[in-house]
Amino acid sequence: MRMKSIDNFNYDGKTVLLRVDINSPIDPITKKIVSENRIKKSIPTIQKILDKNAKLAIIAHQGDTLDYQNLIPLYEHAEKLTAYLGRDVKYIDDVCGPAAQQTVKDLKPGEAVLLGNLRYLTEEVSTFENAVKLAPKDMLSTYLVRSLAPLCDFYVNDAFAAAHRNAPSMVAFQEMLETAAGELMAREVSALDNVMENPEKPCVFVLGGAKISDAFGMMKQVLQNGTADKILTGGITGEIMLLAQGIRLGNTKEKYIKDRALDVFIKDAKEYLSDYPGKIEFPVDLAYVRNGERAEVSIHDLPLEEMFMDIGSETIEKYQKIIEDAKTIFVNGPAGVYEDRFFEKGTKSIWNAIADAKAYSVIGGGDTVSAAQKLTDIKKINYVCTAGGAMVQYLSGDKLPLIEAMEKAFDRW
Numbered sequence: 001m002r003m004k005s006i007d008n009f010n011y012d013g014k015t016v017l018l019r020v021d022i023n024s025p026i027d028p029i030t031k032k033i034v035s036e037n038r039i040k041k042s043i044p045t046i047q048k049i050l051d052k053n054a055k056l057a058i059i060a061h062q063g064d065t066l067d068y069q070n071l072i073p074l075y076e077h078a079e080k081l082t083a084y085l086g087r088d089v090k091y092i093d094d095v096c097g098p099a100a101q102q103t104v105k106d107l108k109p110g111e112a113v114l115l116g117n118l119r120y121l122t123e124e125v126s127t128f129e130n131a132v133k134l135a136p137k138d139m140l141s142t143y144l145v146r147s148l149a150p151l152c153d154f155y156v157n158d159a160f161a162a163a164h165r166n167a168p169s170m171v172a173f174q175e176m177l178e179t180a181a182g183e184l185m186a187r188e189v190s191a192l193d194n195v196m197e198n199p200e201k202p203c204v205f206v207l208g209g210a211k212i213s214d215a216f217g218m219m220k221q222v223l224q225n226g227t228a229d230k231i232l233t234g235g236i237t238g239e240i241m242l243l244a245q246g247i248r249l250g251n252t253k254e255k256y257i258k259d260r261a262l263d264v265f266i267k268d269a270k271e272y273l274s275d276y277p278g279k280i281e282f283p284v285d286l287a288y289v290r291n292g293e294r295a296e297v298s299i300h301d302l303p304l305e306e307m308f309m310d311i312g313s314e315t316i317e318k319y320q321k322i323i324e325d326a327k328t329i330f331v332n333g334p335a336g337v338y339e340d341r342f343f344e345k346g347t348k349s350i351w352n353a354i355a356d357a358k359a360y361s362v363i364g365g366g367d368t369v370s371a372a373q374k375l376t377d378i379k380k381i382n383y384v385c386t387a388g389g390a391m392v393q394y395l396s397g398d399k400l401p402l403i404e405a406m407e408k409a410f411d412r413w
Contacts (some may be wrong), residue, residue: 158182209333234335285312310336
């Protein structure tokens with residue numbers, strides 16, 4: 001990586017601005033954090049900077065305009081950080097105004113403060129990013145940057161999960177401050193590079209879920225560059241592969257796919273199946289509910305009015321054998337609607353096969369991680385990526401705004 005690490009700098013007595021991604025799932029009723037995964041993974045970087053006797057100002061976001069129900073203050077996040085670190089992390093519900101600025105100025109070496117939710121600032125929300133497309137140099141006059149940059153000596157980014165965001169907190173401070181990548185950032189990129197650049201063969205990608213634009217974006221990249229020896233498809237991705245071969249899924253499921261404009265991927269599926277014969281595996285049987293029980297049926301004998309929600313036992317057995325022989329495995333997306341007890345079998349069986357495999361395994365994406373936490377021993381997975389959209393874009397070959405900013409900072413400083 002063309003990025004400096006926090007080991008390259010002497011932070012003793014200096015003020016460090018740290019951008020983390022501790023955006024966490026929130027209970028819609030209590031507004032309490034229900035998963036501390038990202039918070040826990042931010043701890044090594046925070047600990048290391050504080051151990052260097054730095055004055056540490058932490059910036060982070062929670063929620064957005066697109067998930068407004070999760071746009072809450074970061075009080076509890078600061079409490080969780082304090083508990084994990086065993087040392088106090090102050091919180092001030094001000095992002096970068098006069099109170100926040102004074103708090104940063106008053107920090108003593110070895111002290112840390114978490115500033116208010118970044119998404120309280122217009123210039124940090126996704127709708128602003130999409131409507132007003134600023135280059136990093138144009139962000140230097142944003143409220144956040146002009147308020148905090150003069151107070152800080154160094155900038156550290158440990159927020160790979162937000163690496164696809166072209167926001168001031170992610171890409172602008174690199175223009176003004178000496179910059180390093182945090183511990184988590186380095187591990188995330190390294191794990192994904194292990195999969196993409198020189199994976200031990202055979203390399204197997206397991207792609208499923210309902211957000212099939214992610215799967216097809218990655219699929220094209222890993223097929224073109226030869227990274228994947230096999231792609232095991234499940235969920236809607238697997239069903240699109242069946243439709244591409246002229247296999248009818250029935251009126252109910254086909255209407256579901258068409259209503260969500262997912263049928264546009266059939267053309268791509270036909271192309272990939274034709275150009276890369278033998279590389280893409282697809283379901284040979286599917287599951288549905290009949291008379292209150294799980295039922296499975298061959299893809300050549302599908303009833304036309306059922307809603308298929310999982311792969312069947314023959315598909316599971318076929319996929320398990322491929323996984324058993326793999327040396328590298330990457331997973332994004334469950335095999336079926338795992339939240340429903342009738343349809344958790346496919347995902348649970350595949351996840352357990354991956355956990356028990358001798359291969360180096362990486363999983364990522366919100367549903368993927370949630371499913372793994374529920375259905376298998378996630379400690380058996382070699383690396384669990386905190387990122388969703390950023391991971392997908394990285395594996396799809398797209399240059400991420402954060403990576404570009406970090407590399408420019410490496411060259412600049």
